[in-house]
Amino acid sequence: MNQWAFVVAAYGVTAAGTAIMSFVSWRTMRRAETAAEALPGRA
Amino acid sequence: MHRFANPARFLKIARPLTGWLFWPGLLLLIAGAACGLWLTPADYLQGDTVRILYIHVPAAWLGMGGWTGIALAALMQLVWRHPLAGVAGRAIAAPGALFTAICLATGSIWGRPTWGTWWEWDGRMTSMLVLFFLYLGYIALANASARQGQAAGQGGVSTVTAIFGLVGAVNIPIINRSVVWWNSLHQGPSITLRGSSIDGSLLWPLGLTLLGFTLWFAAIVLMRMRAILAQNKVEARMQRLARG
Amino acid sequence: MKAKHQRLILALAALVAITGAGLLAVSALRDEAAYFYAPGDVKTKGVEPGKAIRLGGMVVKGSLKRAPDGVTIRFDVTDGKATVPATFSGIAPDLFKEGSGVVAEGAFDGKGVFVATNLLAKHDERYMPRELEGMNYNETTHEMKTER
Structure with missing residues (x-):
């Protein structure tokens, strides 16, 4: 099989994992911090 | 370190630091990967598949470095009762597990064209798979203790979870030395204290991806720590309201 | 002795003991875990x-x-x-x-x-x-x- 097929597969797996982890971590942080800021009164 | 025990003080530094780590890290790892894909020569023996090196090695480093971080956080939690240690341990677990999985996946994809197999139970691969299962165990334990509201003052990481994190660190030197102690299909270490057996013309993008992935990983850990701290704040307020 | 120091010594002693036990097990497995015969x-x-x-x-x-x-x-x-x-x-x-x-x-x-x-x-x-x-x-x- 073409060597590049393996290279592309490996980089693809890594890129997908990195992108998903970035997005999920950012979204979780954003939601949690928004909820914390919306708390009434002083902490 | 106890200067950062106060979450407000920690957040004051963590908020701007997150972006300062994330974007340079992402830029460096993309640049390193691009250089590794298009600028470096192919290997004399493996040809172009050698390019998997530039992501496989950082993934292995982050998988093992992540557990080292969990073990250090566990030590700080158990000994110094540092209030952020548990938060840090929990924040490291998911990206650490992801990169252990990426290391296994890219290694498998690399093994097929070079060795002629997707998977073999040799020392290096088996010990790395054990690390992945350790991560899953840690995540399950930490989630359980956080959900039950145990160890609220320890970032949701119960003492048992922290001990698990500390004990699991035994696997790290085993992974590192597995190719030296045992006959293995995986080759020996390329980069040692004596130097590198990777020619300089192939080696340099690895420095970029290693640094880039490390900065990016630190940014992800900060994001997840910030999320846990904010969630804790909301939960603490809810409980205070419920109690009236 | 402060409680903090006691915990530190306890944790380090436990870590050394576990590492020792782990390495002992690994060295005992040395032949069995060898992937191939030379x-x-x-x-x-x-x-x-x-x-x-x-x-x-x-x-x-x-x-x-x-x-x-x-x-x-x-x-x-x-x-x-x-x-x-x-x-x-x-x-x-x-x-x-x-x-x-x-x-x-x-x-x-x-x-x-x-x-x-x-x-x-x-x-x-x-x-x-x-x-x-x-x-x-x-x-x-x-x-x-x-x-x-």
Whole structure:
């Protein structure tokens, strides 16, 4: 099989994992911090 | 370190630091990967598949470095009762597990064209798979203790979870030395204290991806720590309201 | 003594004990966890014919020969201490070549020939561009391991 097929597969797996982890971590942080800021009164 | 025990003080530094780590890290790892894909020569023996090196090695480093971080956080939690240690341990677990999985996946994809197999139970691969299962165990334990509201003052990481994190660190030197102690299909270490057996013309993008992935990983850990701290704040307020 | 110091000593003692136990277990497993037998191991320990094992070593330069049937290959595997003849019928991986590493799955026949049912190529820790192939390897900075 073409060597590049393996290279592309490996980089693809890594890129997908990195992108998903970035997005999920950012979204979780954003939601949690928004909820914390919306708390009434002083902490 | 106890200067950062106060979450407000920690957040004051963590908020701007997150972006300062994330974007340079992402830029460096993309640049390193691009250089590794298009600028470096192919290997004399493996040809172009050698390019998997530039992501496989950082993934292995982050998988093992992540557990080292969990073990250090566990030590700080158990000994110094540092209030952020548990938060840090929990924040490291998911990206650490992801990169252990990426290391296994890219290694498998690399093994097929070079060795002629997707998977073999040799020392290096088996010990790395054990690390992945350790991560899953840690995540399950930490989630359980956080959900039950145990160890609220320890970032949701119960003492048992922290001990698990500390004990699991035994696997790290085993992974590192597995190719030296045992006959293995995986080759020996390329980069040692004596130097590198990777020619300089192939080696340099690895420095970029290693640094880039490390900065990016630190940014992800900060994001997840910030999320846990904010969630804790909301939960603490809810409980205070419920109690009236 | 402060409670903090007690906990520190306790944690470190536990860590040392666990590491020691782990390393002890690993060293006890040393032979069992070996992924393959080297020809030198075969010579010293002896492997009975018909027992399924993996044999790993270097393919001796000049020993690779193709049988008249076109699918069977014969080659010698060495680790510097002993040399074992081997045969294999089938498709070898691309990286399988003379002077390179191999891990063969199979068993010895009655005449001391290793009959492989599967071949895996094992490469060493060196990576370099094609132009550098065959140039003198700098043995002072990073030696080639002789045990493989």
